[in-house]
Amino acid sequence: MNTSLALSASLQGLALSLGLIVAIGAQNAFVLRQGLRREHVGSVVLLCAMADALLIAAGVMGMAQALGERPGLARVLALAGAAFLAIYGWQALRRARHARPLKASDGGKGLSRGAALxxxxxxxxxxxxxxxxxxxxxGSIGAQQPAALRGWFVAGASAASLFWFGLLGFGARWLAPWFARPRAWQVLDGLIGTTMFVLSALLVQRVLQGL
Known part of the structure; x- marks a missing residue:
């Protein structure tokens, strides 16, 4: 197997997953809260990362099987994915103009491990x-990869989830002041928007090359 192709597939999965997962939302706020309280951080991080990994793998493998004998549908989904990524990138750039902070209180009642999970x-x-x-x-974007590279794509996308949730949970006390600054999210959303546009262009290029 070509090492550079495997690395490229892994990096595409990593960038795509990070771009989608890094956002202000209830899940991220909860992981950050557990990190601030230092309660069951490893268990929470592992559950969130494993759930993402299983869903990503199911999506890629399921989509690959569904699209295996339907190249026309594969091209349609690839173009739809490119359009979605372009719109997502545009929304991220818009958010960068009016960024909001991510806050998670470290107060309140503690949770048991079962309740936290x-x-x-x-x-x-x-x-x-x-x-x-x-x-x-x-899943649909990963299914566009050659069969030998789909595992690398899944690995890269899953690593992004583990990295992000680990960063939120174990780096919470250091990161919380940073996440509370709108300027930090402006920079982050700017990077996400640019990344999404690049991935969208790569998808369109792959479809054109297949025609």
Whole structure:
């Protein structure tokens, strides 16, 4: 296997997953809260990361099987994914103009491990956007990769989740003041927007090359 192709597939999965997961939302705020309280951080981080990894793998493998004998549908989904990423990138650049901070109180009643994991699972699995992002979008884009590279794409996308949740949970006390600054999110959203446009262009290029 060509090492550079494997690395490219992994980096595409990493960038795509990071771009989708790094946002102000209930799940991120909960992981940050647990990190600030230093309660069951490893368990919460691991559950969120493993759930993402399983959904991403299911999406890529399921989409690959569904699209295997339908090249026309594969091209349509690739173009739809490119359009979605371009719109997502545009929205990120718009957010960069009016950024909001991510805040998570470290006060309140402590949670048992079971309660913390139940809440983490709810924030992860009861959010309909997680299925749109991981199963449909990431799945359809990962399925465009050659069969030998899909595992590398899944590994890169899953590593992004583990990195992000680990950063939120274990770096909470250091990161909380940074996340409370709108300027930091402006920079982050600017990078996300640019990354999404690049990934969108790569998808369009892949479709054109396949014609």
């Amino acid at each position: 139940a809440q983490a699972a709810a924030f992860t699995l009861l959010n309909p956007h997680v299925y749109l992002d991981t199963v449909l979008l990431v």
